[in-house]
Each structure stands twice: as structure tokens, then as C-alpha cells.
Amino acid sequence: MKNYTAIGLLTLFILMNFSCAQNQQTKYSSPKGYDLNKPVKYKMPDDLLEISGITFSKGNADRFYAIQDEDGKLFYGKLGDTRVSHTKFGKHGDYEDVAIMGDKVIVLKSNGKLYTFPLAEIDEQELTHVQELVDLLPGGEYESMYADESAKKLYVLCKNCDDERTTKSSTGYVFNVQPSGVIEPAGNFKIEVKQITKLIKDNKIKFRPSAMALNPIDKNWYIVSAVNNLLVVADASFKVTAAYPLEHKNFLQPEGLAFDSKGNMYISNEGDEFSRGSVLKFNYSGAK
DSSP states (O other): OHHHHHHHHHHHHHHHHHHHHHHOOOOOOOOTTOOTTSOEEEEOOGGGTTEEEEEEETTEEEEEEEEESSSOEEEEEOTTOSOOEEEEOSOSOOEEEEEEETTEEEEEETTSOEEEEEGGGTTSSBOSOOEEEOSSSOSEEEEEEEEETTTTEEEEEEEEEGGGTTSSEEEEEEEEEOTTSOEEEEEEEEEEHHHHHHHHTOTTOOOOEEEEEEOTTTOOEEEEETTTTEEEEEOTTOOEEEEEEOOTTTOSSEEEEEEOTTOOEEEEEOOOSSSOOEEEEEOOOOOO
């Protein structure tokens, strides 16, 4: 009888410790004003299982705009709704990011092609005034784009470019966007990977940016890398100042990034056969 009691107590002790271990979740560090451990989660409809880019118009979060990386469709609606609207702008393809500049929507394809069309016409089932822009970017794979409406500039960051296979940096390209809608090259910039590896103390890290956005509050660049699940922060000159590992439990595959006018941060995640696509909102609480 005593042996059974001892075994029972031992089993109870093990179960209690296992339960405590399960409840003690790792707390991940966060940028100032945010808590990456406490997102507000919006599940996406089935059409956006593979959501790959998200943006707002003039920072207004009442309506989001998104694309997914298989169909040439722009999706739009209210976060939290079970259904969203869409319009078709292109053929089947690998579309990775979306931005809005004034009255124009700009979509980035993984091969570097850009597509622009009027925002006012998205209620149409299929768009007819779509312009395809080629040869603006060198050969490679692209997933990150941001439109700075106040400066009338477009930024595109390479994920894996042909001329970077032996380097340890990610090259970005800057374009001026004319009132007529014409997009013209205006320089480039680099994200140095060694600045990231130094911060996270991992020399083998691979930085493959999947989304970028300018924070309207602190004026820093926030860049997500789905490879290695990282959130990188860089200053106005693109010098990396911080890097934050992202918990896989919440960030299944972070592919999109946007801020609203209040500084709240939104990161979209592709789903899989077990989980739906999602958008995680991180409320801005003010710099501390």
C-alpha cells in the first residue's frame, strides 16, 4: 500500500511540474511601445489563407487591403469580418506586397514587376485600367514594399537578389512617384545582415525580408523576415538598431506588415492545413 502511495505522489509531482512548465511561456522582448506577446488576433477568411501583404489607405484601419500570393486579386474589408470583397487585377501569379499611394494601388510581384490601378475602381469585379511596370528592379525575388505618401516615394527591399548571392546584405530600391503616376528610380539602400547577427548573437542567421513599413510615430523602419521569424528595426538611414525573434506559435509565417495612423502595428501571417491566415494587431502604448 505504501508503494502505491509513493508512486501516486511521484506521479502527481511530475504532472504538477509538467503543468507548470506548460504554463510558463517564454516572454519575447518587444520594441518600445509594443508587446509582441499580446496580439489582438483576426482570423482571415478562406480566400486569404495565403495572405502575403497588407496595407491601409492614409493609415485608416477601418478598411484593410490585402493580397495573397497565388491569385491576382486585391482583397479589402474590415478586420474581424468573416467575408471580404475582392477585385481581379491580374492573372494567376506570385504576388507578395501591396501599397497605396494617393489614388493608386501598387502591387509587387515576386519577380519585381509592379502593377498599378486606380483605388476608386476596386468595386468593379475585374479592373481594366491596370498598368504593368517591368524592368524597374534587377533580377531577383522581392516581397517587401512601402509607399511613403507624404514624400511621394516608393521603397522596395529585395529578399534574394541575383547580385547578392555572395554578399551579406539586402539591397533596397527607392523610387519617386510623380503626380501622373510615373515611377522613376531615385537611389538605393542596404540592410547589413552583420548588424542583425551582432544583435541576436547568431552568425548563421539568414535575413530574407518579407515585409517592410515605416512607423509613423518613431519614424523607424520595421522589417519582417519570415525566414528565422524576425522583426528588425532600422533608423531613417537604414542602420539596424534592434532585432526581435518572433514566437512561431503566433507568427506562423509573417508575410505582411503595416501601421495605422495611431501607430498600431499589424502583421499578417499565412496559414497552413491546420491554421487559418491571420492578422495580428499590436496596440501602440506609447514609448517608455
